[in-house]
Amino acid sequence: MAVTVGSGHSEESDLISSKQASIKRVYNNNVVLAIEADSTEVVLLGKGIGFQRRPGETVDITLADQRFVAEGLYRAPQLAGLLSDAPSDHIALAQTITELGHAALGLEPRQSLMIPVLDHLTFAVHRAREGTLIDFPLRWEVAQLYPAEAALGRQVLILVNERLGVRLQDDEWVAFALHFVNQQWTKGDFSKTVAMTETISRVFLRLAQRWGRPIDENASSATRFVTHLRYVFARAASDKQLKTSRLDVLSAVQQAYPEAAEAAVDIAELIGTAINRVITTDEISYLALHTTRLYAELDESH
Template sequence: MRIKRVLNNNAVLAVDDVGRDLVAIGRGLGHGRKPGDELDRDAADQVFVAAENTNMERLARFLDDIPLDCLNAAGEVAALAGERLGLRVSQALVVPLADHLSFAIERQQEGIPAQFPLAWEVSQLYPKELATGREALGLVQRSLGVTLRDDEAVALAMHFVNAQFATPGMEKAMQMTGVIAQAFAVVDTTFGMTVDQQSLNAARFVTHLRYLFSRVASGKQISEKSSALVDAIIQSHPEAVVCAAKIQYLLEMGLDTSLTRDEVAYLALHVARLVADASEHR
């Protein structure tokens, strides 16, 4: 790749062999270099390419504000999430993590407490992501020499959840978490019980809702050619269908869309399984 502009001692704006603009990051990477110099890609610790709707200069300025050590630590955290959760390690995961780590360290140094209003919901709905977040805190401590508060694992878990659905920012992940928590509350209220959110069927219910969010986001809701199965679900589980209709309202409000009849029927089936499991363990 060829350097277009030196941003600072650790970063350069460059162009690769196919003409893509990118930002290359690495300790001392820009020192003594000038526009037009060739740069071996292996010399960079990380290389970032602007997304389709992202201005390259804006990306460069954004990365320039994040300490190199935080970018490298974020890369390690992303790799950990790839191993533990099967996430694809991409700049869409690394950059938000780096920004969060940088800000979390700054907050801690200034004694500003962080607020994590969905901590309980995250612990119930995303135990694997939260466990990975806690493991990541140890990695950050070893890499940066900074011991972040334990509840920062909640924020890291939310980044991992968000990355599974490739949505920018954490707003959608937080919204999804809130809606799922409300869905459990609807089931509890409708059937007069308290669902064990650590149970296998509760985990399946959460997984179904998460992938429902993903299907809606990609415009690929379930829509069966034959309505026989859907009719059978409706006839077999009328109470679950009523409960699913209440959850449908929450989802449609949160997602700003309409669910197909098939999606609601399959949601009712998962509600029925959840309730049956809870009834058996009373």
């Protein structure tokens, strides 16, 4: 399976007209920065594609194994620099990791996952060979909140060590797991993934403080709650919050379980502060349904 990169064209005529690009810079024999007819800067990766080529010459895009365009934090020159500096076995392994994400988690095998993984992989290997250690403060949170991504992160850690003959830090799986989470929920902004993870962890601490009892995060209701919180973050971060319901769920919860309703409002404020958004009443209502279930289960267990 090849990683899908660039925006692509659906019409055959567009494909034909976009086969040629003008070389802007040759980074090495395998990486060139080029400009297509519509002025789009692209990075072309392919064996020998830059061999004895010069700026201003025309290159056939179909000769490239992969075509990359600017996306997220990565501008075209940064992409070209990353791909030209990365060893070929790192690039191949980053693609394999991307394919694992597709197989295990259903992630689309796209540039938006491959490039950050490659960037992190190259830096992690460099740190390992230099003997530089860093802290992974979200280790517990990632393991508890994202078990599927955590399991895949550990699998990737073993794969990297075996393929590249290195010994990454034991906790390096945390970073790989967060890349998988990032791809699913925040579409490229890694800082939002970190904020989401930290905030969800604070949610459980806040609930335990409010209700005077810890929440069993392994319970099925807690797992569903975490999944819902992730959806809330994704919707709020992309300005697609729920706001069309005619049911006054929050009022009903306030009457039956005021402690759960107050907790939902508190959680909404935590989330809103983390991503600089105001959480809608509809979102708070659905949060209240989950906090009600959690609160009721606490009552039943004591």
